[in-house]
Amino acid sequence: MVVAISALYALAFAGSIVALLFALLSTMKVLRQDPGNEAMRQIASAIKEGAVAFLNRQYKTIAVITVILAVVIAVALESYVLAAAFVLGAFLSALAGYIGMMVSVRANVRTAQAATKGLRQAFDVAFTGGAVTGFAVAGLGLLGVTVLYLILKDPHLLIGFGFGASLISLFARVGGGIYTKGADVGADLVGKVEKGIPEDDPRNPAVIADNVGDNVGDCAGMAADLFESYTVTIIAAMLLAWTAFGSGTGSAANELVLPLVLGAVAILASVIGSLFVRASEPDKIWSALNRGIIISAVLSAAGFFVINNLMFDHYRYFVSAIIGLVVTVVIGQVTEYYTAANRKPVRQIADSAKTGPATVIILGVAKGMESTLVPVLAIVAGAFLAYTFGGGFYGVAIAATAMLAMTAIIVAVDAYGPITDNAGGIAEMSKMPDSVRKITDPLDAVGNTTKAVTKGFAIGSAGLAALSLFAAYKDLLPKSVVLSLYDPKVVAGLFIGGLLPFLFSSLTMRAVGRAAFMMVEEVRRQFRAIPGLMKGKAKPDYARCVDISTKAAIRELALPGVLAVAAPLAVGFLLGPEALGGLLAGAIVTGLLLAITMTTAGAAWDNAKKSIEAGNLGGKGSDAHKAAVVGDTVGDPFKDTSGPALNPLIKVLNMIALLAAGLIVSYHLF
Secondary structure, three states: OOOOHHHHHHHHHHHHHHHHHHHHHHHHHHHOOOOOOHHHHHHHHHHHHHHHHHHHHHHHHHHHHHHHHHHHHHHHOOOHHHHHHHHHHHHHHHHHHHHHHHHHHHHHHHHHHHOOOOHHHHHHHHHHHHHHHHHHHHHHHHHHHHHHHHHHOOHHHHHHHHHHHHHHHHHHHHHHHHHHHHHHHHHHHHHHHHOOOOOOOOOOOOHHHHHHHHHHHHHHHHHHHHHHHHHHHHHHHHHHHHHHHOOOOOOHHHHHHHHHHHHHHHHHHHHHHHOOOOOOOHHHHHHHHHHHHHHHHHHHHHHHHHHHHHHOOOOHHHHHHHHHHHHHHHHHHHHHHHHOOOOHHHHHHHHHHHHOHHHHHHHHHHHHHHOOHHHHHHHHHHHHHHHHHOOOHHHHHHHHHHHHOOHHHHHHHHHHHHHHHHHHHHHHHOOOOHHHHHHHHHHHHHHHHHHHHHHHHHHHHHHHHHHHHHHHHHHHOOOOOOOOOOOHHHHHHHHHHHHHHHHHHHHHHHHHHHHHHHHHHHHHHHHHHOOOOOOOOOOOOHHHHHHHHHHHHHHOOHHHHHHHHHHHHHHHHHHOHHHHHHHHHHHHHHHHHHHHHHHHHHHHHHHHHHHHHOOHHHOOOOHHHHHHHHHHHHHHHHHHHHHHHHHHHHHHHHHHHHHHHHHHHHHHHO
């Protein structure tokens, strides 16, 4: 051992502090920018108030559930430590999302104002605002796991922390997704299709709710999602190290601390990589963001090599880490290909709009299904190679950890999206010059791609992370419990697990449909009931639409959450630990495929619509545009609700299995 273990833990702690300091400095930089004129500030204030009101209401609801589950964990598992770790995981996950959203709703108006000076200035404000979310997620995640392990000295007690993060992630994704897409679908169907008015037109009563949704769904929801993936993957790797190499003493301590050190190294690399994210031309926006990701990945790889040399006398784990980074880049490039407005798949979907909405939907679903090919092959190859060269499932866990170690820069790129989306809306509603929209529109179009890439990253990393969690679950079972396809219990669990993502997606899609129905009815009512609204001589009741989305999202949280928590417990206690193992495997496979299909198709539909709005195929108001809007409204819950929510669903199922494994085995033995 070249480096003392205490120094390695100090490095992990220091990395988390650097991330939080960078987030703080980025916040200060954003707040120093000009927030624009009075009209802009009023609109931004309405968006902020709606977002804060929803998040506060959502977190109050979740807090009650968290307290109840903490009591259940403390009593059923006879561990107040696990219960406390569960509460801490839930709190930090919620905090990461809250911090990101609070900066996002301030960066949006400043991005719009910066657009009066030029694209470079607007891009810089938007990315800096996104960086706050990214580095807050990575910093809080690494800090929480590091400090908690140093106190508890047993990664099994960290399972509670991971479950808390997973639960908040699930609720944030579902609640935020229902909110944003109920508003978005309602605004588009009435505003664009029925009334023929532009997106973000101030006459549309749902426009503020739509902009609020961008923040609570794409910012706070994604932050909680990646916080969960980040922490759960590190915990899974530590669990596998504890089982395979011993209880964290002697040489085994190196394997135990390695996931934490990889996270710290990647944070430092991401800080440097973010400094290279600059763009001054519309066609260079994605390449600028991609440059930051690539530089961060290359610097992370170099750092991983140095750390590997200091900690080990072999290169197994370095190879595994590089495999994880390569899988990250591959998934990002493939997702960009299928969702970017200037790429062939989106151009084909846009072209299909000439023959109506049916062909748009058919081709979008086909492209979504097709897009699973390369990412799944990359994940399969990555898992196989990491297992082979990394010495078993610990190598797979290290590959997944290396992927998630890039969370800071990846989430920064993602959170840029809702900021630019809101900036365009503020510019439209405050009647800023057309020159401003010519800057915010290309920023927003790339933002759709960045959000799709991040979702692809989240889903792909979930695949490798879930394999690690599955291996950790198997390690907790007695050697007498065999997970074999010749066992009818395993097969039964496999089919039930395969079913869950479809049933879960049905619940969330229907929830969006109900919220959208209420929104459409309300927007139509206001256009009928408010004299002069269509002519711009009266102001719509924005608050009413915000209230509809808020109530719908909170109301619809319960059933998907109950399904995620109850299903693995029911299968485990009724059919046994073998069936539960089958359930986890089935959910991983179908959940991964369905999530990629839905998120990619949704983003492709969105950018096909934006391509037509840019003036192609007849432009705004044309029949092709109306057909593309229908495709986009179908894709909205695909890409922003059901698809992304499958990622935390898979993790919640696995974390429940890890928590309850001992009880389930004891129940069936006695």
